[in-house]
Amino acid sequence: MTDVILEKVGKTYPNGYHAIPSVDLSIEEGEFIVLVGPSGCGKSTLLRMVAGLESISTGELRIRGERMNEKEPAERDIAMVFQNYALYPHMSVYDNMAYGLKNRGMAKNLIEEKVSDVAAMLGLTELLQRKPRQLSGGQRQRVAMGRAMVRDPKVFLFDEPLSNLDAKLRVQMRVEIRQLQRKLGTTTLYVTHDQVEAMTLADRLVVLNKGKAEQIGTPMDLYNKPATPFVAAFIGSPSMNLIDANLTEQGIKISEALTLPLSHQHRGGIVWGIRPEHLEVSDEHNADFALRILAVESLGAETLIHGKVETELGNGDPMVVRLSGPHLPDVNSLMWLTAPVLHWHLFDAKTQQRLRD
Amino acid sequence: MTVTFPQKGLPWLLLLPQLLVTAIFFLWPAEQALEQAFYQEDAFGLSREFIGLENFAALFTDPLYYQSMLTTLVFSFSVAIVGMSLALLLAVMADRVIRGKLAYQTLLIWPYAVAPALAGVLWWILFDPSMGPIALWLKSAGVDWNHYLNGNQAMILVVIASTWKQISYNFLFFLAGLQAVPRSLIEAAAIDGASPFKRFWTIVFPLLSPTTFFLLVVNLVYAFFETFGVIDATTKGGPGQSTTTLVYKVFNDGFVGLDLGGSAAQSVVLMAIVGLMTVIQFRFIERKVQYS
Numbered sequence: 275m276t277d278v279i280l281e282k283v284g285k286t287y288p289n290g291y292h293a294i295p296s297v298d299l300s301i302e303e304g305e306f307i308v309l310v311g312p313s314g315c316g317k318s319t320l321l322r323m324v325a326g327l328e329s330i331s332t333g334e335l336r337i338r339g340e341r342m343n344e345k346e347p348a349e350r351d352i353a354m355v356f357q358n359y360a361l362y363p364h365m366s367v368y369d370n371m372a373y374g375l376k377n378r379g380m381a382k383n384l385i386e387e388k389v390s391d392v393a394a395m396l397g398l399t400e401l402l403q404r405k406p407r408q409l410s411g412g413q414r415q416r417v418a419m420g421r422a423m424v425r426d427p428k429v430f431l432f433d434e435p436l437s438n439l440d441a442k443l444r445v446q447m448r449v450e451i452r453q454l455q456r457k458l459g460t461t462t463l464y465v466t467h468d469q470v471e472a473m474t475l476a477d478r479l480v481v482l483n484k485g486k487a488e489q490i491g492t493p494m495d496l497y498n499k500p501a502t503p504f505v506a507a508f509i510g511s512p513s514m515n516l517i518d519a520n521l522t523e524q525g526i527k528i529s530e531a532l533t534l535p536l537s538h539q540h541r542g543g544i545v546w547g548i549r550p551e552h553l554e555v556s557d558e559h560n561a562d563f564a565l566r567i568l569a570v571e572s573l574g575a576e577t578l579i580h581g582k583v584e585t586e587l588g589n590g591d592p593m594v595v596r597l598s599g600p601h602l603p604d605v606n607s608l609m610w611l612t613a614p615v616l617h618w619h620l621f622d623a624k625t626q627q628r629l630r631d
Numbered sequence: 632m633t634v635t636f637p638q639k640g641l642p643w644l645l646l647l648p649q650l651l652v653t654a655i656f657f658l659w660p661a662e663q664a665l666e667q668a669f670y671q672e673d674a675f676g677l678s679r680e681f682i683g684l685e686n687f688a689a690l691f692t693d694p695l696y697y698q699s700m701l702t703t704l705v706f707s708f709s710v711a712i713v714g715m716s717l718a719l720l721l722a723v724m725a726d727r728v729i730r731g732k733l734a735y736q737t738l739l740i741w742p743y744a745v746a747p748a749l750a751g752v753l754w755w756i757l758f759d760p761s762m763g764p765i766a767l768w769l770k771s772a773g774v775d776w777n778h779y780l781n782g783n784q785a786m787i788l789v790v791i792a793s794t795w796k797q798i799s800y801n802f803l804f805f806l807a808g809l810q811a812v813p814r815s816l817i818e819a820a821a822i823d824g825a826s827p828f829k830r831f832w833t834i835v836f837p838l839l840s841p842t843t844f845f846l847l848v849v850n851l852v853y854a855f856f857e858t859f860g861v862i863d864a865t866t867k868g869g870p871g872q873s874t875t876t877l878v879y880k881v882f883n884d885g886f887v888g889l890d891l892g893g894s895a896a897q898s899v900v901l902m903a904i905v906g907l908m909t910v911i912q913f914r915f916i917e918r919k920v921q922y923s
Binding site: 362 | 818833834
């Protein structure tokens with residue numbers, strides 16, 4: 275069943291700034307959708323429009339078939355976890371969680387039951403009488419989630435909830451959020467700028483760029499078949515190598531001295547891409563091209579090699595190679611590489627759209 | 632951080648102007664008042680006689696003095712509560728204004744720049760029973776306004792005049808306090824189903840309590856000690872004793888009644904009250920009601 279529908283939803287600010295031109299998205303019940311994009315791409319604005327904290331300028335938002343544009347945040351049956359948690363500092367953990375239920379006129383014993391259930395689930399039982407300032411970052415995060423869960427809403431909204439935590443805790447909370455969401459089966463809309471968070475949490479991802487949804491799909495769809503160079507560069511770490519090239523009869527002409535053979539009916543300017551992990555080490559005779567090594571980053575489990583494509587006419591485009599395991603090639607030496615055609619990504623330079631394979 | 636001076640003399644030299652001002656205008660008169668409180672002096676200041684604690688004894692058996700204390704309490708709390716309520720209301724509204732915010736806020740701050748005596752005169756004219764526009768309007772509305780005869784009306788007038796000046800100050804602090812309340816808290820409360828009214832009373836107002844407490848102390852001190860100009864310009868403590876606050880009584884008994892000893896004894900009592908309030912102010916403001 276479709277739970278949340280955004281139909282041509284757009285946002286224009288009173289000063290004329292066109293933050294979001296038009297976004298279409300339909301979310302299935304129980305689905306975990308992540309909105310991801312660089313800062314200023316409009317992802318938080320879109321989330322706040324769903325929450326009712328920002329007005330919707332054009333288009334329509336429907337939750338369970340009901341139009342929500344004119345409804346107050348409280349009437350939308352959503353719960354939100356804020357980036358800074360937004361816990362009420364003068365209230366105890368218990369009161370923070372009970373506040374929404376009290377406002378809805380729930381009976382006191384029912385509130386107690388609900389809060390203690392959720393507190394037990396999140397391991398907050400011991401902390402119910404504390405004030406937010408007496409809690410650690412991870413505990414505050416849990417209280418914020420508890421406050422959202424206790425109301426049993428139709429939709430959870432998360433606005434970069436992990437960005438204030440340290441790296442280790444972030445990984446831990448990421449796993450917890452995913453488990454909880456699976457357990458509760460609540461439809462979730464989650465905003466982040468961190469592509470790792472996005473890839474690991476999402477059932478489906480929405481990559482936003484300048485207020486436009488560049489691509490919507492499962493993490494693997496986006497990884498395997500990015501629709502635009504923007505998505506290609508945004509998803510995956512380190513980013514995909516993207517090089518401006520020309521598609522000719524001979525193949526992909528990367529520079530005057532380097533053409534990779536390919537038969538394709540498209541002609542003209544393209545962006546050629548290959549992921550760092552898909553480049554393979556080869557030898558002088560079988561290689562597609564050579565890389566002049568500029569820097570080596572050894573991470574133990576993998577090695578990142580930064581260099582520039584080298585031809586008879588000199589150094590060209592920068593490129594990153596990712597090899598598993600430790601490698602220690604000399605800086606400034608040459609490395610011979612093959613780029614399997616299977617892993618190429620081609621985009622039209624003008625329309626920025628993926629070319630059919 | 633401690634700054635050390637190579638010579639011993641320089642720091643004293645730098646402190647000297649401030650110390651001189653303090654000594655001449657504060658310590659010396661205070662000492663004079665203390666001394667005078669134990670003497671009875673004739674009206675021309677030509678002779679005086681040591682009478683011990685008699686001035687104090689007279690003071691604390693005088694029903695008029697207790698009356699004045701009560702007047703001061705009523706006056707001070709009225710000024711503090713009315714001034715703070717109105718300022719909070721204005722600040723909440725100013726916080727919501729989007730267009731012309733600066734102009735609105737600047738206009739609200741202006742009354743603070745008006746001298747107390749001028750504020751008094753302004754309200755005195757507005758409420759003058761025979762020609763003041765507000766008094767005439769009140770009369771046409773059926774209220775018989777004459778603060779020269781009616782003690783309660785006189786009290787209302789001095790409260791209005793004193794409050795008006797203080798609203799700007801309160802407004803500034805409340806506005807800053809409101810702007811320090813994180814937006815996300817109010818948004819979270821909105822999602823939690825709290826009406827705007829409820830959001831204010833359960834979230835915003837408790838978070839403002841450090842500001843509110845600070846302003847309460849400041850306003851009480853203001854009403855106690857800094858409203859002499861306003862009262863003198865509007866009612867001169869009258870009619871009868873109805874607007875004679877403790878500070879006004881010091882002046883009235885000393886310089887109008889020429890009972891310098893009695894007036895000095897009252898000053899000493901006031902000094903004790905100031906000391907007490909200062910202690911309260913420092914004790915509580917540093918400790919009480921601090922969030923985050």
